Amino acid sequence: MPSRQVALLRGINVGGRTMFPTARQRELMAELGYRDVTVHLQTGNIVLADPGTPPEQTARTIEEAVAAELGRPVAVTVRTAAELAATVEANPFPEAVAEPKTLHVVFLAEAPADPGAFDRIDAARFAPDAFRLAGREIYLWCPDGVGRSKLAATVTRTGDAVGGSATARNWNTVTRLLRLTGGA
Template sequence: MKTYIAFLRGINVSGKHKIPMAELRELCGSLKLRDVKTYIQSGNVVFKSELENATELEVVISKAILKSFGFEVPVIVKTSSQLRDILNNNPFESEDEIIRKQVYFVLLNDVPKVEELTKFKAEMYKNEEFLISENCIYLKCKVGYGKAKLNNNFIERKLKVLATTRNYRTMHKLLDLSN
């Protein structure tokens, strides 16, 4: 069995798309996912599965949420080794607590097309830096993510791919939970 992390996009934000974590764990268990753990209310699920296809897991979880809760939730699934690689390749890694609170990971469900990537790489915003990898945009927001121009919605619109964003602390905690 492989260990996976599911990142649900846009749940429990501003009172919309509410999914209690206990119900989410129960739902995932009913899908034959094992050792299900959730972390904070923003939709992070660590689990084990015999399925070897992350895309298939994304569809299964998303459809189950629609059936159980009545709304669509985009889901991005990564293996624990993919998550480890993303964290190991972070160009903004630092022991400095201030820096770590400025670092975000925008997880992509697909590799963006070359045309969109080329245009996006030309974007520049004061107090924001980014580096694009195949499945993640590493983002450093010097004045905080809440004020960032390069937010999740902007990135999805520009790159025409599904994305979800997590902070440094959440990503490291999820890796710990997946080990």
């Protein structure tokens, strides 16, 4: 299988805002010249044949097209299949895999300029929730659910502040995207 990239669009079809039908997501990617496009779920998970451009360039191209399409900016983060495989492999919370809805990965557009900002979060205050920063990913484990997690809100805000845009996916979505790239 040829190399793939995964585009993660932030805030698509979530909570009734920024509606962008999956069929139109596929069409727009084809109009941009991307091949072998798969849209997973409705929430802006697009797998495509590697266009031969760096992920950051792919992200910019998709961001510009989506902004023109929707009339508002939408942050896009792109990872290669190899980067996504490394993210899955590096999971610091293997015990969470049994309950994948409790484990999330926050994908940062860029590595935090101030990774120390995460060190200043008093994680013990949020137990049993836990997180780990690893490069451009934040692993977030919320055993009681992410919806009401104060740690999730804190980590996401911190990620936005120090690493540009951030978008989260649950473990089921992350591993499914990896499979769609042809990875394990």
